[in-house]
Every structure is written in C-alpha cells, then in structure tokens.
Amino acid sequence: MPGAGSVAGSRSFLSKLRDGDEIARLITFLFAATVVLITILLVYELWVNSALPRHKFGLHFFVTQVWDPVMDEYGALPFMYGTVVTSVVALLIAVPLGIGASIFLAELAPPRISDTLQFFIDLLAAVPSVIYGVLGIFIVVPLMRTGIYSGLNKPFGFLPIFKGPSYGVGFLTAGIVLAIMVIPYIISVSREVLLSVPRDQREAALALGSTRWESTWKVVVPFAKTGIMGSIFLALARALGETMAVTMVIGNSPKISASLFAPGYSIAAVIANEFTEATGELYTQSLIALGLVLFILTFVLNGLARLLIVLTTQKGSGKGNQ
Amino acid sequence: MKRTTVLLAAVLAFGILLWAENALLINGAGATFPSPIYSKWFDVYQQKNANIHFNYQSVGSGAGIKQTTDGTVDFGASDMPLTDEQLSAYQAKRGSALLHFPTVLGAVVPTYNVQGVSAALNFTPDALAGIFLGKITKWNDAAIAKANKGVNLPAQDIVVIHRSDGSGTTFIWTDYLSKVSDEWKNKVSKATSVNWPVGLGGKSNEGVTGLVKQTPYSIGYVELTYAVQNNIPYGTVKNSSGNFVKADLASVTAAAAAAANVMPDDFRVSITNAPGKTAYPIASFTWLLIPAKIQEAGKRDAIKSFLKWMLEDGQAYNEQLTYAKLPKEVVAKELKAISKVQ
Numbered sequence: 001m002p003g004a005g006s007v008a009g010s011r012s013f014l015s016k017l018r019d020g021d022e023i024a025r026l027i028t029f030l031f032a033a034t035v036v037l038i039t040i041l042l043v044y045e046l047w048v049n050s051a052l053p054r055h056k057f058g059l060h061f062f063v064t065q066v067w068d069p070v071m072d073e074y075g076a077l078p079f080m081y082g083t084v085v086t087s088v089v090a091l092l093i094a095v096p097l098g099i100g101a102s103i104f105l106a107e108l109a110p111p112r113i114s115d116t117l118q119f120f121i122d123l124l125a126a127v128p129s130v131i132y133g134v135l136g137i138f139i140v141v142p143l144m145r146t147g148i149y150s151g152l153n154k155p156f157g158f159l160p161i162f163k164g165p166s167y168g169v170g171f172l173t174a175g176i177v178l179a180i181m182v183i184p185y186i187i188s189v190s191r192e193v194l195l196s197v198p199r200d201q202r203e204a205a206l207a208l209g210s211t212r213w214e215s216t217w218k219v220v221v222p223f224a225k226t227g228i229m230g231s232i233f234l235a236l237a238r239a240l241g242e243t244m245a246v247t248m249v250i251g252n253s254p255k256i257s258a259s260l261f262a263p264g265y266s267i268a269a270v271i272a273n274e275f276t277e278a279t280g281e282l283y284t285q286s287l288i289a290l291g292l293v294l295f296i297l298t299f300v301l302n303g304l305a306r307l308l309i310v311l312t313t314q315k316g317s318g319k320g321n322q
Numbered sequence: 323m324k325r326t327t328v329l330l331a332a333v334l335a336f337g338i339l340l341w342a343e344n345a346l347l348i349n350g351a352g353a354t355f356p357s358p359i360y361s362k363w364f365d366v367y368q369q370k371n372a373n374i375h376f377n378y379q380s381v382g383s384g385a386g387i388k389q390t391t392d393g394t395v396d397f398g399a400s401d402m403p404l405t406d407e408q409l410s411a412y413q414a415k416r417g418s419a420l421l422h423f424p425t426v427l428g429a430v431v432p433t434y435n436v437q438g439v440s441a442a443l444n445f446t447p448d449a450l451a452g453i454f455l456g457k458i459t460k461w462n463d464a465a466i467a468k469a470n471k472g473v474n475l476p477a478q479d480i481v482v483i484h485r486s487d488g489s490g491t492t493f494i495w496t497d498y499l500s501k502v503s504d505e506w507k508n509k510v511s512k513a514t515s516v517n518w519p520v521g522l523g524g525k526s527n528e529g530v531t532g533l534v535k536q537t538p539y540s541i542g543y544v545e546l547t548y549a550v551q552n553n554i555p556y557g558t559v560k561n562s563s564g565n566f567v568k569a570d571l572a573s574v575t576a577a578a579a580a581a582a583n584v585m586p587d588d589f590r591v592s593i594t595n596a597p598g599k600t601a602y603p604i605a606s607f608t609w610l611l612i613p614a615k616i617q618e619a620g621k622r623d624a625i626k627s628f629l630k631w632m633l634e635d636g637q638a639y640n641e642q643l644t645y646a647k648l649p650k651e652v653v654a655k656e657l658k659a660i661s662k663v664q
Contacts, residue, residue, distance in 0.1 A: 068517035069488075070510065141536055167481060167522055167537055252486030252523025263522050269486075273525060276382030277488025277514040279408070284388075 043295065050289035052282050061289060067254045067270070069278070074286035076293045078254040082171065082264035083297060086246060087239040089175025089260065090182060094235055097179075098186025099228060105187065106194035107216045118191065125184035133248035136177040141168040141249060148172075149261065160258040169251040172260035177245050182235035189234060193227030194220060229309050233302060240298050243268040267294040345372070346620050351379040352386020352399030355490050355545060356426055356608045359645050360399070363636045367628055374624045383490050384514060390611050391415055396621060398611035401428070401490020402497075402514070403590035418615035421663065422589040423629060423656055424607035427646035429546040429574045430494045431556035431604070435534050436461055438476060443557040444469040444566045447595075447603070450559070451503035453480055453541060455510075456520035461539060469560070476539070483533045483542030486523025488514040494606040495543050498594040546574065547644045561603040562595050569602045574646035577601035582651035589656070605646075612663055622663060629660050 053061060053074060064075020105114045149166040156162040197220045205215035221228070251263020252273065267290050278284045350360075357380035364376035381389070383400040390398030391412045403422055404412070412420045432445055449465040452458035458465055462475040485492045496512040510516050522537075524530040527548040534542045546569045549556050558566040567573050580598035585591055595603045612629070616622035633653045640647045648656075 066517065069515045070513045070517065137532055137536065145537075165479075169522055169533070247486065247525050248529065252525070253518070253521065265523075273487040273523075274515050275488075277384035277490075279384045279387060279514065 043292075046288060046292040046295060050285050050292050052285040053289040056282065061286075062293070065254075065256060069274070069280075069283050072280065072282050074282070074289075076267070076290055078256050079265050079267040079270050079290060080293060080297060081256050082174075082250065082254075082266040083240060083268070083294065084301070085171050085260075085264065086174040086178055086250065086266060087236060087301075089172060090178035090239045091232065091236060093176065093179035094183045094186055095232055098183045098231070098235070099190055101183070102187045102190035102194060102228075102231075103216060103221065106191045107220060108212075114191075118188070121184045121187050125188060129181060129242060129245040130248075132177055132181050133245035135180075136173065136245060136249040140173050140176050144168045144170070144173045144176075144261070153261070161260050164257070164259040164261055166261040167251065167263060169249050170259075170261050170263045171250065171257075174246050174250040174264070174266070175260070177249050178239045178242055181242065181245060182238050185235050185238060186231045189231035190224070190228045193224040193231070196227075197223045226309075229305075233305060236301060236305060237298065240294070240301065241268055243272045247273060267291075267297070345375045346624055347375045347377060348397070348621055348624060349377050349379075349395045350386075350397045350399060350610075351381050351389045351395045352611070353383045353401045353490055353608055354380040355401050355428055355547075356399065356645070359426055359640060359643050362639050362643060363628075363632055366636070366639065367631055370631075371624075371627075374628075376628070382488065384488060387611070390420065390613070396616070397613070397625065399425075399609065400611055401606065401608045402493045403592075403609060404611070416613065416615075418613060421612045421614050421659065423610045423612055423659070424589050424648060424652060425610055425632065426608055426640055427574050427578050427605055427648065428490070428494065428608055429569045429577075429602055429605040429646070430491050430498075430543050431546050431549050431569045432541060432543050432559065433531065433534055433549060433554050433556045434541040435538060436476065436478075437538055439473055441470075441473055442555065442568065443473065444560065445557050446560045447498075447502035451499050451506050454482055454484075454499060454519070454521070455503070455506060456482070469566070478539040481537050481540040482518075482521030483524055483530050483537065483540050484518050484521050485515075485530055485543075486525050487529075489526075490514065490606075490608065491527070491543070491545050492516065494594065494604060497592055497606070498604045501592075501595045546570075550644050559603055561599075561601050562597055563599045563601075565599055567600060567602045569604070571641055571644065571646045573600055573602035574605045575649055577603065577605040578607065578646070578652065579649040582649050582655075585652060585655060587659075589659070607648075614662055615664055626660055626663055629663075630657065633657055 057064065057074065061074065061076050062080070063077055064073070065077050066073045066075050067078065068074070105117055109117070145166055145168040152162045153166070201219055201223055202215050205219040206212070210218065246266050247269035250266060250269060252265055252269065253263040254265045254270070255262065257264070271287050271290055275284070275287050278287055357378065360378050364378060368375060378399075383402060386398040387400055387404060387408060389395045391408075393416060404420065409420060432450065434443065436443070443466070446465065446469050449458060449469065452465055459480055460477055461480055462477045467475055493512060493514050496510065496516055499510070500507040500512045510519060522533060524533040524542070527544045530542040530544055531548070531552065531554055534540045544554065548554070556569070558568045561567050576598050577593050577596040580596045580601050581591055581593040589607070589609065591607070593605055593607065596605070610629070612625060616625065633648070633656055637647050637653070
C-alpha cells in the first residue's frame with residue numbers, strides 16, 4: 001500500500017476501514033438514509049401530482065362532503081371520517097383484548113402453551129387481508145344483521161351511534177374486521193416486550209409482598225409501557241391504511257352518519273376502487289390528493305397518540321414518586 | 323466455485339432464451355370486461371403467427387385510455403367510447419387520431435334477492451330508475467307490481483347495491499338510466515363511477531353478487547357474462563318496443579343489429595335502449611383503441627392483420643366464452659375501416 005502511514009489520521013481511518021467499522025457505518029447509514037429518502041420522495045410525488053385539486057378546491061377539499069366524478073366535484077370529508085371511525089373502533093376493541101392476551105402469554109401461561117399460541121398468532125399476522133375480508137363477509141356481516149345488531153340496537157338504540165337499520169356492512173363491521181386483523185400485531189409485539197422486562201423487577205415486587213398479579217400489573221406492565229404503545233402504533237398504522245378487507249365490508253358509500261351501523265367509505269378503499277377507471281386529470285389527481293390526506297391523517301393521529309402517551313406516562317411516573 | 327458456475331450458466335441460458343425470443347412484442351392495456359376473450363384471441367392468433375406476441379394488461383378502461391394517450395402501450399381497450407375531449411387530448415399529445423374498433427358485446431342485468439319470490443321479475447325502465455334514484459323504496463310499489471302480476475311482492479324496504487369500483491358495467495347501467503329517465507340524467511348522469519343517490523357499494527361483479535346474496539330485499543346489477551357463468555338469476559327489462567326481454571347472447575346481438583344501421587363512421591355509439599322487438603335494452607359494444615398512425619411498419623401490419631382475423635375468424639370464439647357476436651353489418655363496416663390505420 002503506497003503512501004499508507006504518511007499521515008497518522010489516515011492510517012487510523014484505513015485501519016478502521018480494514019476492521020470494517022467504517023464500512024459498516026457507511027452502509028447502515030446509506031440504508032437509513034434510503035428510508036428517509038423514500039418517504040420524502042413519496043410526499044413529493046403525492047404533492048406534485050395533486051396540484052389540480054389543491055388549486056381548485058384548496059382547503060375546501062377537507063370539508064366537502066360531495067364525491068361526484070360526473071360533475072368533477074371532490075371532497076375528502078366522508079372518507080376521512082370513515083378512516084378515522086373504523087380505525088378508532090378497531091383500536092377500542094383490539095387494544096384491551098390484545099394487551100390482555102399478551103399479559104397472559106408472557107406472565108401467566110406456562111411457557112410451552114405460550115410458545116404454541118405465539119406460533120398461531122404469528123400465523124394470523126401473516127394471513128392476507130383479503131382472507132379477513134372474506135371472513136368478514138361470511139361471518140361478521142350476517143352477525144351484524146342479526147345477533148350483534150339486536151344486541152346493541154335494542155338496549156342502546158337511544159344512542160345515536162347504535163341507531164338506525166343495519167345492512168350488515170358498515171363502520172362497525174369494518175372496525176370489527178380491522179380489530180381481528182390488528183390483534184396479532186399487538187399481542188406479538190407486547191408479549192416480546194413483556195418477556196424482556198428484567199427478572200429482578202418482578203422479584204423485587206414479589207419481595208415487597210405484592211401478589212403475582214400486582215407485580216404484573218403494577219410493575220411489569222408499566223415497565224413495558226413504551227413497547228406496548230409501540231405495538232398500538234403499529235396496529236393503528238395498519239388499520240388506517242388497510243384497503244382490501246375494509247372495502248369488502250364497509251359498504252363503500254361516501255356518507256357521514258353518526259350510526260356505526262350505517263355504510264361508509266375509507267380513503268384507502270376509494271383509491272383502490274376508483275383509481276384504475278378514473279378518467280380525466282382532476283379525477284385522478286383528486287384520488288392522489290386523497291392519498292396525501294391519508295398521509296397527513298396518519299401523521300396527525302400518530303402525533304396525537306404520542307402526545308397522549310407523553311401525558312399519561314408523566315402522570316404515571318408522578319404517581320410512582322408519591 | 324460450483325455455485326458461481328451454476329449461476330453463470332443460468333444467466334447465459336436466460337440470455338439465449340431472450341435472444342431466441344426475437345419476436346415482435348405488441349403491448350396493449352385497458353378494459354377488464356373483455357379480457358378473457360382478448361386473451362383467447364391473442365393466444366390463438368399467436369399460435370398461427372409465432373413471431374408476434376401480444377401482451378394485454380387488463381388494468382381497466384380508464385387506465386387503458388391514459389396509457390394509450392401517453393403512448394406507453396401500442397393499443398388500448400375501453401368499455402365506453404372516448405369523449406370528444408379525450409379524443410382531442412389524444413390528438414394534441416400524439417399528433418394523430420385514435421380509432422375505435424368494436425370487438426364484442428356486453429350487457430348488464432338486474433339481479434335481486436327477494437325472499438319468497440322465485441319467478442324472474444320484470445322491470446320497467448321507470449321502476450329501475452325509481453329504485454336507483456331512491457324514490458321507489460318498497461318492493462310492493464305499484465311501479466314494480468304492475469309489471470309483475472301474480473307475484474306476491476313483500477312490503478319490504480329495497481336495498482340498492484351498486485359497484486364501488488370504477489367500471490364499464492356502471493357506465494352501461496348509468497348510460498341506460500340516463501336515456502330512460504330525465505331525472506337520472508340531470509341528477510346523476512353517466513360515468514364509470516357516479517355519485518349514487520342511495521345504496522351500498524360492492525367491489526367488482528363478485529362484490530355486488532355477494533352483497534345481493536347476503537342482503538335480504540336487495541337489488542344490484544352485474545355483467546351478463548358473469549351472471550350466466552355463475553348461474554345468478556336475473557330479471558327481464560322492458561325494451562323500447564314495450565316487450566320484456568331476458569338478456570342472452572341473441573337478444574344482445576339483436577340490440578347491436580338494430581344499432582348497426584345508425585352506426586357512425588367512428589363507431590362511437592351507445593346501443594342502450596336500442597330499437598327492435600327482441601333487443602335487450604342494457605347492452606354495449608366494447609372497443610379496441612387503435613392509433614391511426616403507427617410508425618413501426620412491423621407493428622402496424624401485425625395489428626392490422628390481427629384486426630382482420632379478429633373480425634373474420636376470432637368472432638367464432640365469442641359464444642363459448644359467453645360474449646355476444648358482432649352483427650354482420652358491423653363487421654363489414656369495421657373491415658373497411660382497418661385501412662384507416664396507417
């Protein structure tokens with residue numbers, strides 16, 4: 001190697017290079033940069049290709065309820081509403097179920113049962129969404145018209161969210177199917193996090209005289225809080241962007257209704273449904289603008305969820321100090 | 323070392339394969355409805371002309387029109403004729419005209435799920451328009467009952483099911499409703515997706531059929547081909563001569579034959595609500611979109627000879643795939659039009 005060793009700095013750089021440290025740093029940095037770059041490119045493409053509706057409708061796009069390809073009038077509100085409502089319903093069902101199951105698997109179940117169940121849960125996470133959609137059509141939709149409907153409508157029918165007739169498809173059906181889809185994510189991630197809580201945390205709690213459940217609920221779960229929240233974010237992201245299963249059971253009708261039994265529509269579903277046959281620039285670009293809206297919505301909801309965690313964690317630690 | 327050799331050999335073999343495949347590749351994209359018959363045609367045609375390869379992507383009419391206009395494919399396909407604006411956009415971008423060639427016929431039928439009714443229901447244009455406008459809300463409404471004497475229709479709410487995805491089927495259906503109902507024309511009009519006054523949306527023919535089967539007292543519309551292949555019961559529709567006609571290949575071809583006399587030179591014609599005693603009123607052509615100017619001589623000759631073959635021999639494959647044949651008059655007119663491709 002001619003010239004090597006002339007400068008001390010370069011020598012150490014070269015030796016680092018030989019050790020592989022620098023190379024590894026460079027390569028991993030490139031990979032990390034690629035992820036950021038792809039995100040930026042995505043937003044740029046969505047922004048550039050939605051110029052027409054942005055100029056024509058402006059901020060009205062967010063509050064207009066009409067979606068009329070014939071009159072070339074487009075608004076995002078019913079789709080935003082459907083996306084948010086179905087995701088919230090899904091999380092309301094999936095979070096307690098998922099976290100409860102993960103606590104059982106990580107803390108209470110014998111390891112053999114826990115591992116076997118985990119295997120099936122991982123399988124569930126890998127099932128394609130169209131399969132969940134089919135299950136939704138054949139199992140949830142009939143139930144929504146009969147059992148679930150009368151179970152909710154008769155006692156709670158005075159509440160606006162449980163009013164009105166049920167066609168089987170609608171916000172609640174989509175929310176239930178989404179919940180079934182995201183539960184494996186919550187369980188899988190939460191279980192791993194709970195299992196990685198150091199043993200001495202549990203032992204310390206037990207040594208202080210707490211019962212097993214108290215050590216689990218008051219020590220282990222709060223310790224794993226951040227990780228569990230991470231699993232909920234993953235579930236929320238999946239629910240917001242889910243397309244196929246939602247479009248099969250939501251009713252695909254761009255209307256805003258208070259009742260969870262009413263049919264609705266979601267952003268991802270309308271893009272998937274109408275993009276291929278969209279004729280005319282404004283129509284196509286309005287669908288791309290919807291994609292941008294979904295991006296913003298995901299961003300905002302994620303931020304809100306994070307804020308919620310920051311607030312609750314502070315409260316939690318404050319209690320702990322007392 | 324051994325693995326490298328194997329890898330090298332594989333790459334070489336692939337290269338040779340590509341070299342040997344020195345065939346003329348013609349790309350097309352567009353409508354999904356005729357894609358089974360197109361695949362069949364291209365397959366048979368390739369067996370006869372080994373050096374020509376057609377690659378057709380059924381991405382939807384809208385995407386097909388866009389790709390043809392952008393020049394990323396050699397030809398397009400659409401379930402609806404292009405509008406004047408779309409044609410002038412093509413003219414502006416590509417500097418030549420785009421020609422329509424009808425290939426096969428499709429029809430759309432009303433399908434329903436009314437418990438206790440087993441007979442095929444008759445639908446008048448007014449009843450269909452009223453139901454889909456949300457003005458006729460009960461199955462025992464006089465507009466439906468009048469055309470179905472002796473059928474015991476229940477006093478239940480009608481649930482309307484429509485397509486949620488943009489589709490040529492929706493275009494034909496709304497084109498028909500626009501012709502028979504002024505209110506529909508003014509309020510909703512025709513397109514591949516419209517702002518539906520009422521109802522639930524199902525994705526594709528399967529989605530609509532699934533919803534209709536699952537929802538008691540519902541009514542939807544599906545492609546005739548799909549209904550026949552899946553044994554889905556469907557109703558008859560009253561045509562412009564006042565007869566209730568059940569859609570089948572013969573009644574669809576009859577609708578086209580009636581329209582053949584008034585066929586414009588550019589073949590952009592709607593045959594919904596066509597005249598003729600036996601004509602089924604909710605039918606349409608589907609078109610290949612061929613550029614009037616094709617620079618490459620090889621491609622031009624291949625496309626022209628395919629068009630000729632499709633019109634003369636290819637039509638024989640239609641009925642086994644449940645597509646209605648083109649009427650003779652239309653075939654004759656199209657054969658003459660092939661010379662416009664230059």
